[in-house]
Amino acid sequence: MNNTADRSFLITDSAAARLLENLTTAVLLLDAHLCVQYANPAAEQLLATSLIHLQQQPLNIFWDGADAHLSSLQHALLTQQSHTQREVRLRDPGSFRSTTVDYTVTPLSSTQLLVELQPLDRLLRINREDSLFAANQATRALVRGMAHEIKNPLGGIRGAAQLLARELSRAELLEYTEVIISEADRLRNLADRMLDARKPLAFKRLNIHQVLERVRLVIQAEVGNAIGIIRDYDPSLPELWGDMDQLIQVILNILRNAAQSLTEMPVRAQSLPRIIIRSRVLRQCTIGTHRHPLVCLIEIEDNGPGIDAAILETVFYPMVTGRSQGTGLGLPIAQSIMQQHGGLIECESRPGSTLFRVLIPFEPHADDGATLTCHDPS
CATH class of the missing domain: 1.10.287 (Helix Hairpins)
Incomplete structure (x- = not known):
């Protein structure tokens, strides 16, 4: 039975079925046991699972803190009252990915719940x-x-x-x-x-892998065999328009921070210190008010202790550092350089993993930009 047949069995009104199929809001129908009976395409995309695999699955496998949300859904079914939960984490059971959503629960009967999920990550x-x-x-x-x-x-x-x-x-x-x-x-x-950080830039065509390799060799010479540096490059990346010296400074600041965090606060003995450098392409990215067909994505990930949650949101501010020997200037300078390139640096961190994402338009615009939205790498 294909997905369309499954849906038409559950949604008998053809007009209502077409409406649900074309909504950008994720919609789920749960039974009295809080198992999925129906999911529209937006819900399939959000949960990264097809309707065939979702049917009869308990929704709580996707929640962080499942017990609290399970009680909330049961209460809505019992009292027949709608309610909304804000900024809830949905997890992908097959990976470490998670998504933040608002969800609204509406009882349709004593045995059915309608759940609407609004993804918030982009906002x-x-x-x-x-x-x-x-x-x-x-x-x-x-x-x-x-x-x-x-x-x-x-x-x-x-x-x-x-x-x-x-x-x-x-x-x-x-x-x-x-x-x-x-x-x-x-x-x-x-x-x-x-x-x-405010020196005039000397833009020219360059291969980003030349930048990455030069910095990698510098850091590898500094740390020797104490830290493994793994390269995961996309060799098909086109040349981009940038200042090589300044881009070297950006990558060097980030990579050296990663190496020093691994050196100063070693990870567990069973996990060898390592840094991964990745290069990828992001498609259809909007940085500021400009939409770019292609953006260069550089990821630098280490398996160190992570950045203290108290300073994670302010790591790009001057004089903010989590290292005993840090000045708190490297990341703010790197961010300023990327703004001059029309790009951006992002950071995610948790114990055992810190990830910096450097986004550089292949054809940057002159202004600094203000916001970023991107599709996943293809």
């Missing part, structure tokens, strides 16, 4: 990226102003320390002036890094 992503870009614009101006203010007195401090050193004869006192000079130089380098 949540847009809201998150809107907030990120707005904060980045504000902090960029703050950091640039602060860098200028730091650099202004440093020249005077360094010069005075040099003059003082010429007047001192005792070696132990000269050590103090050397400390002053070296610390002034360190602060100047820090200020230069703050300002470096």
Whole structure:
């Protein structure tokens, strides 16, 4: 029996059947045991399962915190009252993927429940990226102003320390002036890094794998055999329009952070430290107000301890870092560079897995962009 036959058996009114078949809202019909009797195509797509496999399956296999939602559905069936749950996690039993949804339950009878699922991932992503870009614009101006203010007195401090050193004869006192000079130089380098993200870019056609390989070799030389770096490249990627030096800086910041997190806080003994570098194509991506037919996706994933949940939402803000030796400037600078390319960096993290996604339009636009929506890699 094919899917269409199954649906027509459950939805006898042809007009109603056509309506349900063409809705973009996921609709499920549950029986008294809360097992699926019907699912429209939108529900099949959301749950990544066909109607044939969904029928007679209990819906609770898809819930995170299934017991609470099972009680909620049973209560709706018992009281014959509709209700809505916000921001619920749906999981794919066959993988680690999950989706955030709002769902509304409507009793149709004492033995039937109608469940409507509204996916929220796209909306949540847009809201998150809107907030990120707005904060980045504000902090960029703050950091640039602060860098200028730091650099202004440093020249005077360094010069005075040099003059003082010429007047001192005792070696132990000269050590103090050397400390002053070296610390002034360190602060100047820090200020230069703050300002470096706004240098004019030198765009040209380039192969992103040349960028990835150069950075990989640098990091592999630093970590030796302590960390495995796995390459998962798509060799069919076309050349993109970008600044090679700046893209190297972006990838280097992310990859070095991953390597240092694995070095500073080693993972469990039975799990060897490793970093995966992937390259893929995303199709039909909208970044800001521009829709791109093709976008280059670079993923850098490590199996380290993960980023502290308390700072995960602010990792792209200046001076925010979870590492003892971190400055909190690498990721904000990388994000600023990607904005100049019309792209974006995203981050997901949980214990045992941290994933950075770098999205670079093959043909970037001049503006910074504000939001991102993409289809999955094909």
